[in-house]
Amino acid sequence: MAIIEANGVRKSYAGRPVVDGVSFAVDEGEIFGILGPNGAGKTTTVECVAGLRVPDAGTVRVAGLDPVADRDRVTGLLGTQLQESELQTKITVREALDLYSAFYPRPADWRPLAERLGLDAKLDTRFHRLSGGQKQRLSIALALVGRPRVVILDELTTGLDPRARRDTWQLIEDVRNGGVTVVLVTHFMEEAQRLCDRIAVIDRGRVVALDTPDGLVAGADGSTVISFTPSEPLPEAELAGLPGAVAYETEGGRVVINGTDETVNAVISLLARLRVTAHRLRVSEATLDDAFLDLTGPADGPGRTERAA
Numbered sequence: 149m150a151i152i153e154a155n156g157v158r159k160s161y162a163g164r165p166v167v168d169g170v171s172f173a174v175d176e177g178e179i180f181g182i183l184g185p186n187g188a189g190k191t192t193t194v195e196c197v198a199g200l201r202v203p204d205a206g207t208v209r210v211a212g213l214d215p216v217a218d219r220d221r222v223t224g225l226l227g228t229q230l231q232e233s234e235l236q237t238k239i240t241v242r243e244a245l246d247l248y249s250a251f252y253p254r255p256a257d258w259r260p261l262a263e264r265l266g267l268d269a270k271l272d273t274r275f276h277r278l279s280g281g282q283k284q285r286l287s288i289a290l291a292l293v294g295r296p297r298v299v300i301l302d303e304l305t306t307g308l309d310p311r312a313r314r315d316t317w318q319l320i321e322d323v324r325n326g327g328v329t330v331v332l333v334t335h336f337m338e339e340a341q342r343l344c345d346r347i348a349v350i351d352r353g354r355v356v357a358l359d360t361p362d363g364l365v366a367g368a369d370g371s372t373v374i375s376f377t378p379s380e381p382l383p384e385a386e387l388a389g390l391p392g393a394v395a396y397e398t399e400g401g402r403v404v405i406n407g408t409d410e411t412v413n414a415v416i417s418l419l420a421r422l423r424v425t426a427h428r429l430r431v432s433e434a435t436l437d438d439a440f441l442d443l444t445g446p447a448d449g450p451g452r453t454e455r456a457a
């Protein structure tokens with residue numbers, strides 16, 4: 149059952165649409181990822197879900213409630229960790245956790261949470277004395293302290309060192325295993341691949357793909373990558389004519405082809421027909437990175453539709 153529903157959400161700044169008809173539904177208990185280039189409209193979208201921005205058009209429902217009209221009830225069930233959240237500079241970690249706990253009817257005991265996030269030694273440190281990574285961990289703790297049913301995490305692990313990042317992933321998996329729905333905005337493909345059940349890819353304010361991580365990879369053009377070093381150069385015309393191939397390149401004598409299973413078979417037949425030996429033949433699957441690049445345009449360049457036109 150969907151716990152978040154966004155339908156045709158639009159938001160413009162100074163007449164420029166940055167969220168341009170976004171629709172998606174997040175099922176209760178899933179980790180739902182939102183990926184997209186810088187400036188694609190991800191934060192604006194989740195801010196509309198959290199009721200922090202009012203959409204110009206479209207509807208948002210969180211557990212059936214309107215985040216703007218039913219603000220108090222939605223705040224009670226939704227935790228948010230938004231990009232670069234700032235707190236009052238003099239507040240200590242302990243005070244911040246106590247303060248946020250007081251906002252909720254049945255807060256979690258924040259001590260184990262603080263320990264889990266490596267903040268137990270910093271409880272009496274003032275906010276402005278925390279490092280970037282410690283501020284980030286505190287904002288995650290504050291998002292979780294109210295025992296939310298839904299938590300929105302925007303750039304969850306930005307600024308964390310590799311160990312803290314992995315510990316945080318484990319924490320998020322545990323949170324989800326406790327029945328909490330997680331919306332995760334991220335730029336880290338490894339994070340998205342590891343954590344997310346489904347991912348919406350947003351480009352220029354629109355959802356350009358919505359699938360499981362594996363589904364996104366399988367749907368990318370040229371999701372099978374074939375590479376080898378031929379014993380002698382292969383004719384360009386033969387490479388260009390391979391069925392299912394969407395791209396090929398030869399660099400330093402090594403041939404790399406993006407295609408499909410059909411392309412793999414055609415390459416093997418071609419090599420046999422030309423009596424060419426393939427050294428270090430490798431067939432691998434494209435990554436979520438490849439799928440992302442295939443689906444989205446550069447931050448300041450054309451989107452996929454414009455590129456295809």
Ligand SMILES: Nc1ncnc2c1ncn2[C@@H]1O[C@H](COP(=O)(O)OP(=O)(O)OP(=O)(O)O)[C@@H](O)[C@H]1O
Pocket residue numbers: 161162166184185186187188189190191192193
């Ligand atoms: N309050 C605002 N006033 C005017 N423009 C804004 C405002 N907030 C965001 N924008 C612009 O809207 C666009 C979308 O911003 P948003 O923060 O939603 O993107 P994003 O996908 O989260 O980007 P990033 O990955 O860089 O965080 C950007 O061009 C941004 O400059």
